[in-house]
Amino acid sequence: MTAPQRARYFFFLSPYAGMAFTRCPECDAKTKQRKLPLVVHVEPHTICVLNKTCRFCPACELVIARQSEIEPLLLGMLGDQRGAIERSDYTPIGTLDREDWRDGQREQRSPAEVMEQTWLFKDHWKFEITGGWQLADHRPPE
Numbered sequence: 577m578t579a580p581q582r583a584r585y586f587f588f589l590s591p592y593a594g595m596a597f598t599r600c601p602e603c604d605a606k607t608k609q610r611k612l613p614l615v616v617h618v619e620p621h622t623i624c625v626l627n628k629t630c631r632f633c634p635a636c637e638l639v640i641a642r643q644s645e646i647e648p649l650l651l652g653m654l655g656d657q658r659g660a661i662e663r664s665d666y667t668p669i670g671t672l673d674r675e676d677w678r679d680g681q682r683e684q685r686s687p688a689e690v691m692e693q694t695w696l697f698k699d700h701w702k703f704e705i706t707g708g709w710q711l712a713d714h715r716p717p718e
C-alpha cells in the first residue's frame with residue numbers, strides 16, 4: 577500500500593496574458609507573489625519542475641499562474657526535444673516543498689521520486705470574464 581498522495585492549494589492556469597491578478601478572482605482580496613516550485617506533467621511522460629513566481633491568495637489557497645509565462649519556461653527546459661508546446665501538451669499538477677526542490681537541484685531525481693515529493697493541487701479552478709470573474713467550473717482542464 578502506498579500512502580495517499582498529499583494535496584494542497586487550488587490552482588488556476590490563466591489563459592489571460594494581460595491579467596496580473598493582483599486581486600483574487602474568487603474573493604477579491606489582494607494576492608501575494610509567491611515563488612513556488614511548480615510540478616508540470618508534459619505529455620507523454622516528462623515531469624518538469626519550474627521555479628516560478630505565481631500569484632497566491634492565502635484565504636482561498638489559490639495559486640494563479642499564466643499560460644503565457646509557463647509555456648516559454650517549459651520549452652526552455654525541454655530544449656530541442658520540442659519545437660512548440662500547446663495547452664493540451666502539459667498539466668501543472670502540484671508543487672514541491674522548497675527544500676525538496678533545492679535538493680533536486682543538487683542531485684538528479686527520477687520522475688517517480690519527484691512525484692513522491694509532490695503536493696498535488698486539490699483542484700483546478702477555471703475563471704472566465706463575464707462582466708466580473710466567474711468560477712467556470714471545478715473540473716480539471718481537459
Ligand SMILES: [Zn+2]
Binds near residue numbers: 602637
Ligand atoms: Zn481569494
